[in-house]
Amino acid sequence: METKNLEESLGVIWHFQEQGTKNQEKICSKLKEGVNEQIFDELLNEKLIRIENGNIVFTPEGEKIASNITRRHRLAERLLNDVLEVKQGEIDKSACEFEHILSEEVTDAICTLLGHPKFCPHGSPIPAGECCKKAKEEVESIIVSLDKLSPGEKGRVAYFTTLEHPQLHKFLSLGIIPGKIIHLHQTHPAYVIKVEETQLALEENLAKNIYVRRM
Amino acid sequence: MHEYQIEKKIIAEKKLVLIGNPNVGKSVIFNHLTGKYVTVSNYPGTTVDISRGIGSFGLGKEKYTVMDSPGVNSLHPHSEDEEVARNLLLEEKPDLVVQVADAKNLRRALHLTFELAELEIPVILGLNMHDEAKERGIRINIRLLEKLLGIPVVPTVAITGDGIGELKNRIPEAKIPNKKVRYSPEIEEFVKRIEIDFLSGERGNRGIGLMLLAGDMTLYPYLNKKLKKDKFDRLLTFLEEERKGFVHSPDWLVFNYREREAIEIISQVQEIVGKIYSSLAEKLGKWTMRPFPGYLILLAVIYLMYKFVGEFAAGTIVNFLEEKIFQQWINPFFTKIVVSTFPLKFIQEFLVGEYGIFTMALTYALAIIFPIVTAFFLFFGLLEDSGYLPRLSVMLDRVFRLMGLNGKAVLPMVLGLGCDTMAVLSARILDTKKERLIVSILLALAVPCSAQLGVILAMLGGLSWKATVIWLGVIIFFLVSVGWLSAKILPGITTPFFVEIPPIRRPSMSNILAKVKMRLVWYLKEAVPLFILGTLVLFLMNKLKILNLTKYLMSPVVVHWAGLPVKTTEAFIVGFLRRDYGAAGLYALAKEGLLNPQQIVVSLVIITLFVPCLAQFLVTIRERGLKTAAAIFFFTLFIAFFAGGLLNFILSWVKII
Known part of the structure; x- marks a missing residue:
């Protein structure tokens, strides 16, 4: 207590x-x-x-704890907001619970799952953890934007960054849905991808907004 | 219940709407379901066209009005097309819907089926392109799918007509799907309150409730008409309050629940067997989009088009029609009749003289333009239906991006090579005002239509290859630089490139021919009156001696600045009505030996960059407004003579041709 x-x-x-x-x-x-x-x-x-x-x-020790608790709280908010379907009021309550029970491993796992987000849903910065530093160093991280794949590779859709509403809807209705596998066919002159039986062409800037888990 | 129809020919008791995702073969099915009498009309207040026809189905051969709707991904509209499809369902209150699905892509189709179920409309599902699905090892248990959805499901291959008979027979069996997606308690609660408090007892309230939850404001006009003022206002307040309670966009939540159900059904009815092998068509489809050999294929396509439209149609066929049929048979025949019937010289000249209706306008329209345009539309139909056009947009995306557009603009720009007027209309497929404006400008300035191009290529063909290179270079230079500047100067936003690429398919000839016919009828209706009008203007100007005055007035620009003989003014005058008519005037002058090679190139550059033809100008006014259209008109006029004059000076100086 x-x-x-x-x-x-x-x-x-x-x-x-x-x-x-x-x-x-x-x-x-x-x-x-x-x-x-x-x-x-x-x-x-x-x-x-x-x-x-x-x-x-x-003090150095206090700063470490403060940074960690903030990190856990804001990551929890991201998780509740982005992945689970939770109402606003619930998010605040649950995030406050989560921040005390998450172990460092679990926190880093969530952070990796979410692709090392930089901001919480309210726009406050999330302090970087060990995993974020590692992810930066490791060229081959697990969740990458689509433009990091090479032609012939595939990845499972994890999430999108810029969520402009019509754009998101278009992604979804054409089958680019979290969990679906994207096959990258080519990157020049434009990106050509295949999701299930749907073939789509898109420009690089859009590809950068789609994050996939390498397979 | 008797129904009336907008078009006189089409009257039937019952109504049927075709609904489906884009590129699933809806139009081909539509052609199968309807007979000869098809009318295409504009959906009120929008830019979307709806085809209507009539067909009789089932054992009782009951008559239905069949309406084709634009391809949609959802009935919660995010585009004008989707809005029209949705409104068609709400306002026309069809007795049933034939949903056409791509058998390879059941998941996307199911989303639409769920939405139709929520609107409580009877549905029959046509699983089209069943052969392609089979080829890829996708097996669908039709009977089980029928049971799970509670509607008839018929596998079809529209191109070959497979399964169409069964579809027609079973249309009256359509049922409201009994598969209902269950949403979270909050969503269900919301929808229930909408149903009870605001919309009572109407068909499809659940669907409307869900659309409102998802934030669909395009429904407001419809509801405003239906509900009393205070109730409508209360509804708006209710929506605003309730929607706040959702952290996640409700749109996304609703989508997720549907997705779950779709996956659940697919896991039961669909099986993927064997290795999905890559057919030749699939390989070809990939090759057409890679830099190598994609650009080579692109060059080959352009070359084939040149051979077919430029050489075969504009050369062989036109020569035959013009020199053999018209000049040796038809025109002498009409001349004889006219001379013997009308003794008055004025009328004789009006009909068969130098600027006569028969000898100039109709000969030109039917012997020269008609075969060229027909050939182009045939070729274009082939590109369209084989699935090459979206691939072309991949190949050219970067070039278009230079001009503030994206690959999607390939369709209007290539169609412009057939008919610029039609192309201005098709610019509607672009997403923003800015993109549509840029396309309108470029079409007016630097995209010659097939009729004009045919004449131009015939003239250039008689000169050294350098002439063609210079002409092409100047046009491309102005195309790209004006596009680039417009992108920089004009306000507004451009959209990212994102299109669906359908598989390469063997096109159905009957479908292409149907489209060619439709386009030709449209074209003749639009072009022939203008030819006659143009001829009339020249005839009157000649009779009233205004022609010489105009020539005199324009001579500083035409003669001194552009270095052309004064008679070319005539060509430019008719060019105001139609550019191809103007080009044909130049062609006649060149044939008479009145133009030297340098003058030919200069005059062709001017007539190519010249103002849009009258029809295109009128359509541009309708689509972009009078002010914009007028600005485009004067801009192109200026650029045309500016470029022509400049080229004249350069060519006089370097003397390369």
Whole structure:
């Protein structure tokens, strides 16, 4: 229970700092109101934060926890929003539960599944984890945009990036649906792909928006 | 219940609408189902054409009005085509729907079947292209599919007519599909409230409810008509409130549930057996899109087209018709009749004189233009029905992108080589205003129609190859540079290239001929009156001595700037009515030896880039508005003479021809 509160509070402080608020009093009153009266002293005692000129500053350890909890929360939001069909109110509630129970492995797995997203559904940045750094280094990552495949290769549709509505609808109705296998036939002069028995031609810019799991 | 029809010829008691995804062979089925009398009319308020015909089906040979709708992926509209198809179902209230499906692509078809089930319309499903599916090792258990959907299912091969008999016999058996997609409780709740609170007791409320949930605003006019004002307003508020509750776009949710059901059904009825082998057609289909040998195939297609349209039709056939049939038989015959019937010289000249209706307008329209256009439409039909055109759009996408368009613009631009007027109409397939505008400009400026091209090529054929290269180079230069500038200057957005590529197929000759016939009738109706009008204008100008005055007025530009003989003005004057008519005027002058090679090239460049013909101009006004059309007119006029003059100076200076 106690760690949960500590984590929660560090997450709140992280959020404030993102917005540019470091002022001790402001944050402190929010924490006391939202968590409990003693939480601020506990954070100091545990050496997770310290005070500098009336501003709150993370200690290295505190920063790590704060970054991790934020990362888990926002990834959970992405998961609930993109993959599971969950209503807005539910997302906030569940994400708050998820952030405390996800292990590092599971978090990284979700992150990989989602293709190492950079932003949560509300547009706040998701702190990068180990897996994101690795994914950047590894040229051959698992989920890649379609333009990273070579002709003759195939991949299973994972998700799309720019979701302009008519475009998304067109993808879906022509059979480019998450879970379907795309065969890449050629890339020049335009991309030609085959999904089931439907053959489609599209330009490179669109291909970049389709993310597939290599097969 | 008796029904009336828009077209007088077509009256039947019952109505049937054909619905299907794009490229499933709907039109071929339509031809099978209907007889000779087919009318094509514009769907009110849109740019989409609907064909109507009549057929009798079942054992009782009951008569139906058969309506063909545009190919759609969904009845929740994302395009004008889809909107028309959906509205056709809601407003015409057909007794039944014949859904045509691609047997290779059952999944996509099922989405439509589910939507039809929700609209509670009786359906019979034609699984078309059954042979192609078989070839690819796709086996479909028809009986089980019938049972699962609760509707008759008939495998067909429209091209060969296989299964069409059974389809016709079973049409009266159509039933409302009893397969209903179950959605999540929230969605069901929403739809129920729409049904109970707003639309009571009407057929297809569930479907309408789901479309509204998915955010379909195109339904509002329809509902506004049906519901009382306060109820409609309450509905809008209800929709706005309720739709907020969904995090995921409801459209996407609904799609997902349908997808699940479709997959469930497919897993039961469909089996893929054996290795899917790649047929020659499939290989050919792939080759046509790769740089190698795709571009070689493209060149071969252009060469064949030149041989067939340019040499065979515009050369052999035209020579035969014009020199043998018309000049030796028909014209002397009419001249004799006219001279003996009308003693008045004025009327004689009007009908069979230098600028006579028979001797100039009809000879020209029927002996020269008709065979060229027929050949072009035949060739174009072949390209269209074999599935080559979408492949051409793949090959040319990058070139079109330079001009602010994408590969999709291949269709109007290539059709423009047949008839620019028709091409301006077909620019509707493009997605944005900007793209349609650019295509309208380029068609007016630099795409000669087949009639004009035939005459031009005949003239260039008599000169050295350098003349052809210069002419082609100048036209392509202006085509690309004007396109590029328009893309930069004009406001608006362009869309990414994304098209479906149907498999390469052996086209059905009867289908092509039906299309050629339709296009030719359209063409003759549009062109012949203009020929007569143009001849009349020349005749009157000649009689009233305005012709010489106009020539005198235009001579600074024509003679001094472009270096052409003053008589070419006549060609340019008729060119205002039809460019090909203008080109034919130049042809006559060249034949008389009044133009030297340099003048021929210069005059051809001018007449190619010249203003759109009257019909094209009128259609451009209708499609793009008067202001835009007028701007295009003056722009092309300026560019034509600017280019001609410039070329004249360059050629006088370097003397290469």
